[in-house]
Amino acid sequence: MARELLKGNVAIAEAAIRAGLEAYFGYPITPQTELLEWFSERMPVLGRTFLQAESELAAINMVYGAACTGARVMTSSSSPGVSLMMEGISYIAGTEVPMVLVDVMRGGPGLGNIAPSQGDYNQIVHGGGHGDFRPIVLAPANIQEAIDLTVKAFDLAEKYRTIVVVLIDGSLGQMMEPAELPEMQPVKRRNPDWAVSGAIGRERRVLSSIYLNVDEEEVTNLRLLERWSEIEANEIRYQEYFMDRAEYIVVGFGTAGRIALSAVRTARAEGIPVGLLRPITLNPFPEEKIRQLAGQAKAMLVVEMNTGQMLDDVLKAATGKLPVEFYGRLGGVVPFPDEVLSEIRRLTHEPLTANGHPRRSWLKRLELVRS
Amino acid sequence: MILNTPVEKVYQRPEAFTEVTTHYCPGCTHGVSHRLVAEVLDEMNLIEKTIGVASVGCSVFAYNYFDCDFVEAAHGRAPAMATGIKRVLPDRVVFTYQGDGDLASIGMAEIVHAAARGENITVIFINNANYGMTGGQMAPTTLPGQKTTSSPYGRDVEQTGFPIRTAELLATLDGAGYVVRRSLHDPKNIRLAKKAIRLAFETQVRGLGFSMVELLSTCPTNWGMKPVEALDWLEDHMVPVYPLEDFKVSPTLKDLKF
Numbered sequence: 001m002a003r004e005l006l007k008g009n010v011a012i013a014e015a016a017i018r019a020g021l022e023a024y025f026g027y028p029i030t031p032q033t034e035l036l037e038w039f040s041e042r043m044p045v046l047g048r049t050f051l052q053a054e055s056e057l058a059a060i061n062m063v064y065g066a067a068c069t070g071a072r073v074m075t076s077s078s079s080p081g082v083s084l085m086m087e088g089i090s091y092i093a094g095t096e097v098p099m100v101l102v103d104v105m106r107g108g109p110g111l112g113n114i115a116p117s118q119g120d121y122n123q124i125v126h127g128g129g130h131g132d133f134r135p136i137v138l139a140p141a142n143i144q145e146a147i148d149l150t151v152k153a154f155d156l157a158e159k160y161r162t163i164v165v166v167l168i169d170g171s172l173g174q175m176m177e178p179a180e181l182p183e184m185q186p187v188k189r190r191n192p193d194w195a196v197s198g199a200i201g202r203e204r205r206v207l208s209s210i211y212l213n214v215d216e217e218e219v220t221n222l223r224l225l226e227r228w229s230e231i232e233a234n235e236i237r238y239q240e241y242f243m244d245r246a247e248y249i250v251v252g253f254g255t256a257g258r259i260a261l262s263a264v265r266t267a268r269a270e271g272i273p274v275g276l277l278r279p280i281t282l283n284p285f286p287e288e289k290i291r292q293l294a295g296q297a298k299a300m301l302v303v304e305m306n307t308g309q310m311l312d313d314v315l316k317a318a319t320g321k322l323p324v325e326f327y328g329r330l331g332g333v334v335p336f337p338d339e340v341l342s343e344i345r346r347l348t349h350e351p352l353t354a355n356g357h358p359r360r361s362w363l364k365r366l367e368l369v370r371s
Numbered sequence: 372m373i374l375n376t377p378v379e380k381v382y383q384r385p386e387a388f389t390e391v392t393t394h395y396c397p398g399c400t401h402g403v404s405h406r407l408v409a410e411v412l413d414e415m416n417l418i419e420k421t422i423g424v425a426s427v428g429c430s431v432f433a434y435n436y437f438d439c440d441f442v443e444a445a446h447g448r449a450p451a452m453a454t455g456i457k458r459v460l461p462d463r464v465v466f467t468y469q470g471d472g473d474l475a476s477i478g479m480a481e482i483v484h485a486a487a488r489g490e491n492i493t494v495i496f497i498n499n500a501n502y503g504m505t506g507g508q509m510a511p512t513t514l515p516g517q518k519t520t521s522s523p524y525g526r527d528v529e530q531t532g533f534p535i536r537t538a539e540l541l542a543t544l545d546g547a548g549y550v551v552r553r554s555l556h557d558p559k560n561i562r563l564a565k566k567a568i569r570l571a572f573e574t575q576v577r578g579l580g581f582s583m584v585e586l587l588s589t590c591p592t593n594w595g596m597k598p599v600e601a602l603d604w605l606e607d608h609m610v611p612v613y614p615l616e617d618f619k620v621s622p623t624l625k626d627l628k629f
Binding site for chain 2 (some may be wrong): 054057059065066068069071199200201205206207209
């Protein structure tokens with residue numbers, strides 16, 4: 001397939017269609033709405049299901065129903081809408097049916113704004129509704145990667161009977177860049193041996209997230225954990241850039257990682273031995289990789305478009321082996337590469353945070369940037 | 372004396388039931404409404420094609436009693452879940468079984484929009500004027516002045532508003548093909564209820580849109596009455612507030628005879 005100029009939201013929607021998506025249920029919310037609109041145009045023509053629900057709550061429960069039939073199904077939303085979906089996400093996890101969710105993050109909390117943000121990291125990576133489960137979270141940094149990971153998301157969801165979230169921010173959803181779409185796949189009904197479809201010539205099946213017997217609930221929680229252990233063993237993904245003899249490590253995901261890459265490239269040209277680690281799976285998190293880098297490098301810098309939500313996971317993985325600094329822009333503000341570059345330069349010649357939390361020292365520096 | 376004439380079995384457990392004893396309280400009409408649904412599924416030979424959607428409330432374990440595929444929805448979301456199933460499996464029969472707290476309170480948006488879309492599903496709606504499962508709290512269907520565990524002085528309409536007549540409300544929507552209210556308080560009304568349930572499933576298999584049967588039901592345990600007293604209370608107090616009528620009947624259904 002040839003490369004074409006594609007908008008992020010449209011590229012993800014078309015990638016899902018080409019991955020054999022059978023049904024989409026959603027609700028309009030900026031900056032994600034182009035996904036819904038693209039599906040509304042394409043799915044009926046292909047004889048597949050598109051339905052605009054009355055709310056995100058209804059949309060996720062429609063997804064839940066369709067997922068119980070074994071159909072390849074997804075929804076998409078943006079931060080406040082995803083908050084509304086938390087109920088259904090938990091039920092889907094408890095019922096162990098596969099589902100893909102695309103969260104195109106915007107500024108928050110509350111209504112916030114419609115500008116790009118990474119403020120849903122905790123809601124998605126450490127949250128995702130009540131109860132004891134973990135979703136797979138994929139964080140692409142460009143449109144090609146968003147296409148590839150969307151296709152991958154369905155395979156992972158179905159392989160592990162789990163929820164997979166493709167987590168991007170509004171800028172990736174809205175920007176256009178050249179990318180290549182996959183070949184079209186037809187809808188393929190897999191008829192897995194757990195799906196409800198009418199008990200024709202077989203024993204009836206019941207799908208539920210209710211386990212009133214506490215021993216059964218414990219067994220279910222353990223089964224989810226065992227599956228998660230398998231995911232941790234097999235599915236951790238990240239990308240490294242300029243790691244050759246790197247003494248300083250920048251860590252950033254999604255758009256923040258991409259901006260950080262520009263800064264790292266310039267810093268390398270200046271002769272600063274700095275590399276970039278870009279986690280692609282935020283869950284499972286590349287903890288071991290960070291631990292290993294923390295044992296080799298002089299200092300780390302975490303860059304995010306939030307107040308340091310992934311920072312806490314990096315700190316946990318680095319286990320105090322080296323100073324970890326943080327730089328973030330918030331509320332819909334996207335950092336410039338130059339801001340990250342001056343943070344990288346600072347790593348090499350200024351005293352680093354020895355006492356206290358890197359978030360506090362960053363706040364002091366941010367005051368200077370903003371004034 | 373030996374009877375030489377063969378004995379005809381006139382009453383037996385419907386095929387559509389599993390061999391499980393229900394958990395319902397003595398005198399509760401859930402057992403009656405379950406049986407009516409099961410008899411209709413048998414008569415229409417639908418059980419293999421049917422996917423039930425259980426809700427949250429006393430009927431949370433409905434999936435244990437019907438011998439067909441079943442899913443269990445979140446509180447109030449059964450119509451959304453049923454929509455998801457029906458949209459990808461349009462040739463299957465999908466029904467929800469919901470109580471008044473589930474359907475007319477927390478799930479009001481989902482039921483209204485399912486009806487408005489003409490979602491081709493069947494809804495069995497149990498109206499017993501309180502939240503049964505959690506111990507008899509006030510529901511949107513609780514009568515004015517009715518005492519419940521969360522309206523101990525009687526439902527005060529100045530503070531908590533008025534009962535919702537769900538069937539009348541949904542019948543105003545163009546997507547509704549069949550919306551009626553029946554009662555389970557005596558044999559005559561039970562027979563009428565069964566006919567309505569049959570018509571509701573006929574609505575679905577004929578693709579005539581959304582169908583719902585609201586069933587006035589008793590809750591002797593939470594009402595604090597003996598089963599027979601509860602049946603009388605239903606007839607005397609609920610029927611005047613919730614008239615037993617056809618609110619929407621698709622013209623195609625009017626000619627059907629059983």
